[in-house]
Amino acid sequence: MVKAQFVWGILLGAVLILSALYLLFLFLPAPVPALVGQYFSPAELERARRYQQTVRLLGLAAYLTKAGLLWWLWWSGQGASMARLVLKWSGHRYCLALALFFGGIWLLLRLAELPFTFSSGFVVQHRWGFSTQGLLSWWLDYLKGSGLDLLFSGIGTLLLFWSTARWPTGWWAAAGLFLAAWMVIETMLWPVFVAPLFNRFEPVADGPIKDMVVRLAGRAGMEVEEVLVMDASRRTTKANAYFAGLGGTKRIVLYDTLLKNYPPEEIEAVVAHEIAHWARGHIVRSLVWGIAGGFALFGALYAVLRISAPGEALRGGPYAPHILIIIWLFFHLLSFLALPVQNSLSRQLEREADRVALELTGNIPAMVQLHVDLARCNLQDVAPAPFVEWLTYSHPAPWRRIEAALKAW
Structure with missing residues (x-):
């Protein structure tokens, strides 16, 4: 019992310390690099910082x-x-009993976070002029997302507890294999079956944009399966783009707000960045990292359960339903503590994609202006405190991306 208290004390203490530091640096004025003043006014920086503070505080x-x-x-x-x-x-x-217990705890957690989710996803987005979505539409999206989460996490829970009965001491390896298979399947099928539940996707029409994509892909020595336009304007004024899929489901997705509000040379910079992710195999690399992390996570969970609930972990048969709580608590705490590692790896891929995109386009001014315009449009914190960036940023801070592009000049 002493060992269990020590381990959980370390986990909880680490989360509380990181949270306190996060709050401190979130509201503590951070030095602004001289470069930032060339592109953003003090009023723009302050407005973006207040927006980000609000959203991040609700998330925490x-x-x-x-x-x-x-x-x-x-x-x-x-x-x-x-x-x-x-x-x-x-x-x-x-x-x-396990299914009912899972459903009850899942519902409790959903209700606990709902006020923050609604405030951040609807109230704040309207207050800051981003959301174009009505209340009914928001609730429909929320219910669809919740339903999918209930379905998939329920299946995962049943498989996990079945594994504890089938392999009492090796279930963690089986769980890692199940997660690996699911990550591959999800990466392949999410763009085809899940994303269309929330948005409409249409192929980019023949014309300058499509010609530009083909040209960039040729320079990268690859073929792009699909370039799609998403009706993001149904929900937001923000602009973005992303890549998704695996194998035959690979695609680049551009927000319609990006195509409507940004000049061709900046759209080219965005597309080049997404093609760079493909060209450098970032989806596969991310999958490999995620699968390795999954095995490590389940292995650590098994070790923690052996000292926290030895009566369950060391006996044969499936774990009692209430063990689900300690499993979820462990995952929840670790998800926060693992953020620095996850985001560091993500920032590495994003820096590489920016670098390759510049090689493909050769248009440094367009890349610089793209980062300026995206930061201004989306109210990104251009120069966050280094601790906040280290902990929570999946992309380099905008000023670092601008600086990196200028150094390539």
Whole structure:
């Protein structure tokens, strides 16, 4: 028990320390590099900083609320009491009890974070002039997203607990294999089956944009399967683009707001950046990193369960339903503690994509102006505190991307 208290104390203490530092540096004025003043006014920087502070504060509050609820359910014994009641109601039918218990805890967590999700995703976006979405549309999106999360996380939970019965000491490896298979399947099928549930996608029409894509792809020595336009303007005024898919489902997706509001040379810089992700195999590299991280995560979970719930981890048969709480708590805490590693790897890929994009276009002024315009349009914090960038930024801060482009001149 002492070992368990020590391990959980370390995990919780690390999360609280990181959270406190995050809050401190989020609101502590950060030095602004001289370069930034060439492109942004003090008023623009302050407005973007206030917007980002609001969104990030709500995100942190949602995270800590869920962590606190899971912690209370486990250490108070309320979770175990709920599990016993569910087992009784289900006539001690294990699978039914596990499904009901999962659904109940999932719903509690959803309700706990809903005020923050609604505030950040609807209220704040309207207040700052980004959202073009009505209340009914927002709720439909929320319910669809929640339904998918309930379905997939429910299936994952049932597979995980089945694995604990089938392989009492090696389930963590089986869980890693299941997760690896799911990550590959999700990467392939998400653009085809899930994304269209939320947006309409149409191929880029014949013309300058399509010709430009073909030309850039040729320079990169590859063929682009699909370039699609997404009706992002149904929900937001923000502009963006992304790449997705694997094998025959690979595609570049451009927001219609990008095509409507940005000049051709900046659109070219965006497309070149996305092609660079393909050309350098970033989807596959991200998958490999994710799969390796999944095995490490489940291995660590098994080690923690052996000292936190030895009666379950060391005996044969499936884990009791209430063990789901400690599993979710572990994943929840680790998801925050792993952010620096995940985001560092992501920033590495983004820097490489920017560099290759410049090689493909040779248009440094357009790349610089793109980062300026995207930061201004999306109210990005151009020069966040280094700690905030290190912890939470999946892309380099805008000023670093501008600086990197200028150095290539």
